[in-house]
Amino acid sequence: MEQTLNTKDFDFDLPEELIAQTPVEPRDTSRLLILDKKTGELEHKHFYNIIEYLKPGDCLILNDSRVLPARIYGIKEGTGARVEFLLLAAKGDDVWEVLAGPGKRAKPGNRFSFGDGLMTAEVLEIMEGGNRLVKFDYQGNFYAVLDQIGQMPLPPYIKEKLQDKERYQTVYSREVGSAAAPTAGLHFTNELLAKIKEKGIRVGYVTLHVGLGTFRPVSVDKITDHKMHSEHYWMPQETADLINETKKNGGRVISVGTTSCRTIESVAKKEGCLKESGGFTDIFIYPGYEFQVLDGLITNFHLPESTLIMLVSALAGREHVLNAYRVAVQDKYRFFSFGDAMLIY
Incomplete structure (x- = not known):
């Protein structure tokens, strides 16, 4: 069968x-x-x-x-350490569930800057499974800013950068x-x-x-x-x-x-x-x-x-x-x- x-x-x-x-x-x-x-x-x-x-x-x-150009690269405020966020789901009120890497740099209260300050973010909490809840701050339209600073979340088997x-x-x-x-x-x-x-x-x-x-x-x-x-x-x-x-x-x-x-x-x-x-x-x-x-x-x-x-x-x-x-x-x-x-x- x-x-x-x-x-x-x-x-x-x-x-x-x-x-x-x-x-x-x-x-x-x-x-x-x-x-x-x-x-x-x-x-x-x-x-x-x-x-x-x-x-x-x-x-x-x-x-x-x-x-969504959901992959964004930024720096941790205070230390300048590099971080990558992958936006997974909008939770309303500019709060998103994200995958953060490296995770140890993204603890509740930590703040980050993306696109030379076009967008900032604060980690609110660590969810079960390790994803983060993050609140974003920006001027204007969220998706327009994301379009400027974000990259396409290409599948893991594609190694070439998309032109x-x-x-x-x-x-x-x-x-x-x-x-x-x-x-x-x-x-x-x-x-x-x-x-x-x-x-x-x-x-x-x-x-x-x-x-x-x-x-x-x-x-x-x-x-x-x-x-x-x-x-x-x-x-x-x-x-x-x-x-x-x-x-x-x-x-x-x-x-x-x-x-x-x-x-x-x-x-x-x-x-x-x-x-x-x-x-x-x-x-x-x-x-x-x-x-x-x-x-x-x-x-x-x-x-x-x-x-x-x-x-x-x-x-x-x-x-x-x-x-x-x-x-x-x-x-x-x-x-x-x-x-x-x-x-x-």
Whole structure:
């Protein structure tokens, strides 16, 4: 039975040199591996060919979350010791939960200065697990200041410095709040989206703020023992109506990224139908899951033994997915956030 799968059943060999360090230009020239979820058949294309696989009457669901430049470097007042903060969650009233490094420099009452004094911070308390609650002080708009002084919180496997911060944002990002980009969307250009709409494919948006838990490895043997992280989502009524209409008319609902997929499936599960909905989701999709809404998925290549490769396997079957990954490794596709893409349909 697929449901009794272990984490090691989702392992594959990935040479380190296939982990993409920089994005390709233009965005839509990355490679695209097409996987037929029923037959397992594969085709090799470029991302701009995606339009050939979308039909009038289909809809694309995109996650419009925008990444916070959440990594800030500063100095401790009094000693000048260097410190790094990673902003994790807004708690209201300019108080944030942060990951501080080195932790021993960030005790309650300690004060720090960032961006030559553009922003200062005081540690209020140490939380269970070691994160800090910190209150920030600044002039003007918090996000505008953060944009000036912050750096993108790139995943740990990307060692190169990002030259252009916007390359870790989708061209349609609007709602600030993610700790990591919904990377399947990084391949779209405004021109490609315009062509897709011209062909009669409708586009809808959801928001799911990606948490750092997305990079947390599965550390249990049995996948059913894994505890998923929780992330905030929002589905507007407009998007719910679009999906319902698409389904009613026999079109396909294709999610751009696992985050959009998890949002629409969470709403369907929680509400019993698709309607305006918001909240937190910790939905864990793995083989054996029956999709309520999703017909197809555009996604990047994921880490071995991750919840993301499990989700993809739930849609296309573990054997088909692992075979596609073997072929992708042989053909030197680029992996992870700045890597190439797959269309599963």
